[in-house]
Structure formats: C-alpha cells, structure tokens
Amino acid sequence: MSLDFTGQIVAVTGAATGFGRAIARRFAQHGARVFATDIDPTGLAETADHPNITQHVLDLTDRPAVGAWIAQVEHAAGASIGILVNNAGGVIGRTMQPIEDTPFGDWDAVLRINLDAGFTVTRAAVPGMKRAGRGRIINISSGAGLKASRTGVQAYTSAKHAVIGLTRQLAQELGPFGITVNAIAPGLFPVAPGPIAQWEGYGPEGQQRVLDGIALRRMGSADDIAKAALFFASDLADYVTGQVLPVNGGSS
Numbered sequence: 001m002s003l004d005f006t007g008q009i010v011a012v013t014g015a016a017t018g019f020g021r022a023i024a025r026r027f028a029q030h031g032a033r034v035f036a037t038d039i040d041p042t043g044l045a046e047t048a049d050h051p052n053i054t055q056h057v058l059d060l061t062d063r064p065a066v067g068a069w070i071a072q073v074e075h076a077a078g079a080s081i082g083i084l085v086n087n088a089g090g091v092i093g094r095t096m097q098p099i100e101d102t103p104f105g106d107w108d109a110v111l112r113i114n115l116d117a118g119f120t121v122t123r124a125a126v127p128g129m130k131r132a133g134r135g136r137i138i139n140i141s142s143g144a145g146l147k148a149s150r151t152g153v154q155a156y157t158s159a160k161h162a163v164i165g166l167t168r169q170l171a172q173e174l175g176p177f178g179i180t181v182n183a184i185a186p187g188l189f190p191v192a193p194g195p196i197a198q199w200e201g202y203g204p205e206g207q208q209r210v211l212d213g214i215a216l217r218r219m220g221s222a223d224d225i226a227k228a229a230l231f232f233a234s235d236l237a238d239y240v241t242g243q244v245l246p247v248n249g250g251s252s
C-alpha cells in the first residue's frame with residue numbers, strides 16, 4: 001500500500017490548467033513519469049515545469065494524432081501507460097442557449113472533447129495496458145454527469161453523463177485484464193477560465209448561495225481532485241472499479 005508512483009508511467013490530458021495541471025504535478029511529485037498533453041502550449045509549458053513531466057501539444061479531437069501520441073509516449077517510456085487520466089473537457093466557451101437555437105456545431109464540439117476524446121485516448125492506451133496485465137483509467141466527469149448542470153449547456157451534461165456510462169461499461173470489459181476504470185465527479189471549482197467565468201457570473205449573492213449549499217462551506221482546490229485521482233491510481237483502490245466519486249465538499 002503506497003502513494004509512491006516511482007517508475008510508473010502516467011498520461012494526463014487537459015494538463016494546461018486547473019485539474020489537469022494539479023493531477024500532472026501531483027503524480028510527478030510522487031515519483032511518476034508524467035506525459036502531459038493539451039491544445040494550449042503556454043499553459044502546458046507552465047505545467048511541465050517539473051523534471052518528471054514531458055509535454056506534448058495536441059488537439060484531442062484529431063484521432064490519428066491521438067494514436068500517434070500514445071505510441072510516442074510508449075516508445076519514449078519504453079513501457080505501456082500504467083495510469084491514464086482523461087481530464088480534458090469543459091464547456092469550451094459555450095453558454096446556455098435554448099435547444100432550438102443551439103447550433104449543431106456547438107453540440108458536436110462539446111461532445112467531441114468531453115466524450116469522444118476520452119474514448120479515443122483510452123482506445124489507444126488499452127492494448128499496452130492489456131500487455132502489461134495492469135492499468136488504471138480515471139475519467140473526469142462532473143456533477144453534471146449525475147444531475148442537470150448549472151451551466152445549462154445540454155451537450156456538456158449529456159457528455160458528462162455518458163462519461164459515467166463509458167466508465168461503468170469499460171470497467172466490466174477491462175476488469176478481466178487487470179485494468180480498473182473509475183470516474184471523478186467534481187462540483188464547481190473556479191480553477192480554470194471557463195469555471196471562473198461561471199463563478200464570477202453568479203455575483204456575490206449567487207456565490208453565497210452556492211457556498212451555503214456546500215457542507216464544508218468552502219470552494220475546493222484543484223489539488224482536491226488530484227488527490228482523488230491519486231487514490232484511484234494507488235494500491236488503496238486495488239478492488240475499486242466502475243465507480244464514480246463525487247468530490248464537491250458535500251454539495252446538495
């Protein structure tokens with residue numbers, strides 16, 4: 001039983017900010033060799049300010065490029081990926097629009113990064129995990145994967161629910177190969193531009209209402225999500241798969 005990840009190969013998507021950055025840094029601090037990716041080169045470079053973190057700029061909606069990245073990681077590491085964190089996502093600039101006014105392109109774009117990207121990365125990483133006879137896949141869903149979202153963005157809620165479905169299905173499929181698949185469902189964390197804008201949009205009274213609905217009466221930090229990811233990746237979670245862990249300070 002240990003939180004020492006020395007020698008382990010970790011891949012983290014959406015690592016330029018927020019949760020992804022905290023997750024990459026945590027694993028690196030605990031000794032893992034971390035391969036971090038994002039579409040944002042500036043934020044990613046900041047995250048990679050640790051000797052254990054290797055960065056690669058990538059648009060995760062580019063399927064062939066995703067496959068090439070996973071192959072590159074395995075080649076550079078000389079081993080398969082042991083821990084995969086599918087974190088990239090978000091509302092990518094979209095806000096609530098009535099369904100009849102929502103452009104199909106917005107629906108497609110939000111599903112592509114929140115659902116398809118995780119599927120594509122996992123699809124590419126699983127053969128190596130199967131060869132190794134072990135793997136940990138951690139999907140970042142959302143409170144919006146368990147109930148309607150305050151964002152009102154239909155595609156976001158749909159995608160985050162689907163991430164939980166995919167997590168449960170893959171846990172069944174991959175369990176016989178020694179691979180666990182779990183999801184984290186964060187509440188609202190103003191730790192990246194999208195959620196910061198959402199938080200600021202509430203104004204002081206709206207923010208107070210949100211806080212009053214949180215049992216611990218404070219907002220969480222990105223590191224709270226990183227710690228949950230460490231748990232799922234660690235020996236502590238050896239017998240845990242297909243599960244969803246809400247990390248939200250006890251939100252109602």
Ligand SMILES: NC(=O)c1ccc[n+]([C@@H]2O[C@H](COP(=O)([O-])OP(=O)(O)OC[C@H]3O[C@@H](n4cnc5c(N)ncnc54)[C@H](O)[C@@H]3O)[C@@H](O)[C@H]2O)c1
Nearest residue numbers: 014016018019039059060087088089090142188189192195
């Ligand atoms: N922060 C919150 O309140 C909150 C709550 C619940 C769930 N989440 C989820 O947690 C994850 C991380 O969110 P966050 O708030 O830390 O940051 P975020 O929402 O800003 O996005 C994470 C990263 O994904 C990257 N990304 C977007 N499109 C991409 C693409 N096509 N290719 C590669 N990378 C791309 C972004 O550049 C960004 O660095 C997301 O999946 C988000 O939906 C966040």
